[in-house]
Amino acid sequence: MLLKKRRPKQQRLPEPVEQRPIFRDPRNFSLVVEKYQTIVFRYVFNMVHDYHQAEDLTQEIFAKVYRFLPSYNAKYPFSAWLLRIAHNHAVDYTRLRRLQTVPYEAVANEDSVAEDHSVFVAPESVGPDEVSQRKFIQDAIYALPVDNRAVIVLRYLEGVKLEEIAYILGIPLGTVKSRINRARLVLQRALAQAFLERSRR
Amino acid sequence: MSCIAVQNLISQYLDGRLEGAEAELVRCHVRECADCAQDFQDSQFLSRLLKENLDLPEPPKDLPESVIRTVERDK
Ligand SMILES: [Zn+2]
Numbered sequence: 001m002l003l004k005k006r007r008p009k010q011q012r013l014p015e016p017v018e019q020r021p022i023f024r025d026p027r028n029f030s031l032v033v034e035k036y037q038t039i040v041f042r043y044v045f046n047m048v049h050d051y052h053q054a055e056d057l058t059q060e061i062f063a064k065v066y067r068f069l070p071s072y073n074a075k076y077p078f079s080a081w082l083l084r085i086a087h088n089h090a091v092d093y094t095r096l097r098r099l100q101t102v103p104y105e106a107v108a109n110e111d112s113v114a115e116d117h118s119v120f121v122a123p124e125s126v127g128p129d130e131v132s133q134r135k136f137i138q139d140a141i142y143a144l145p146v147d148n149r150a151v152i153v154l155r156y157l158e159g160v161k162l163e164e165i166a167y168i169l170g171i172p173l174g175t176v177k178s179r180i181n182r183a184r185l186v187l188q189r190a191l192a193q194a195f196l197e198r199s200r201r
Numbered sequence: 202m203s204c205i206a207v208q209n210l211i212s213q214y215l216d217g218r219l220e221g222a223e224a225e226l227v228r229c230h231v232r233e234c235a236d237c238a239q240d241f242q243d244s245q246f247l248s249r250l251l252k253e254n255l256d257l258p259e260p261p262k263d264l265p266e267s268v269i270r271t272v273e274r275d276k
Contacts, residue, residue, distance in 0.1 A: 029272065030265040045258060055260070058264065063275060066272045155244075156250075157248070159212030163209070184243060191250075
């Protein structure tokens with residue numbers, strides 16, 4: 001690798017080990033999947049908000065990653081490269097789904113499927129009030145357009161650096177910042193509204 | 202330290218992933234810079250909000266196997 005540049009100290013991965021020829025063997029590639037499945041699955045889940053769909057998409061994403069592995073150039077951390085592929089794949093899927101059947105509002109508010117899944121049963125220690133507050137906040141987050149939700153999730157949930165977010169989403173750094181600000185405002189307004197309405201009841 | 206460098210480090214700071222000297226740089230900058238102080242506050246609030254309220258399901262146990270099956274089939 002001739003183009004290897006010095007990378008900043010806060011590097012999640014020391015070297016692009018994932019690119020080693022050994023991982024061209026599918027059996028070894030499963031180690032790569034094991035290492036990154038949680039971050040990819042979680043990201044995709046937050047984009048589509050449907051457990052089974054996230055499962056299918058994550059599988060397809062890793063199959064793509066396997067095919068594209070030789071083109072990874074280590075300019076960004078491997079996790080960022082993965083998330084870029086994941087984001088594009090998830091966005092293609094949501095666009096297609098929107099075009100095919102579901103009107104936009106339905107996509108934004110669709111959460112009935114996820115609730116059926118046993119993963120989402122609230123712990124018993126959580127009272128009914130906390131459950132509905134949680135639901136309120138989730139609704140506000142999932143009502144954000146996918147592009148805005150993506151920046152919020154990457155920045156505040158996964159703690160990804162701004163430059164890496166720009167790379168993952170394929171947009172300029174300035175757009176990342178303005179999108180974060182806009183999403184933050186929308187979310188804060190929605191939450192303030194929600195809490196106001198609740199306190200009136 | 203530039204504002205962007207600080208803002209890049211804020212989430213790591215909040216997660217306790219920064220070493221002493223770097224953490225101190227972030228703290229100092231945030232004390233002096235209104236923009237970064239605002240970003241720090243927002244980050245603190247939103248990180249907690251997301252981590253405490255979003256469902257963060259684990260991927261299915263057999264995911265790696267399923268991927269390998271797909272990859273081998275497509276070969
Ligand atoms: Zn600053």
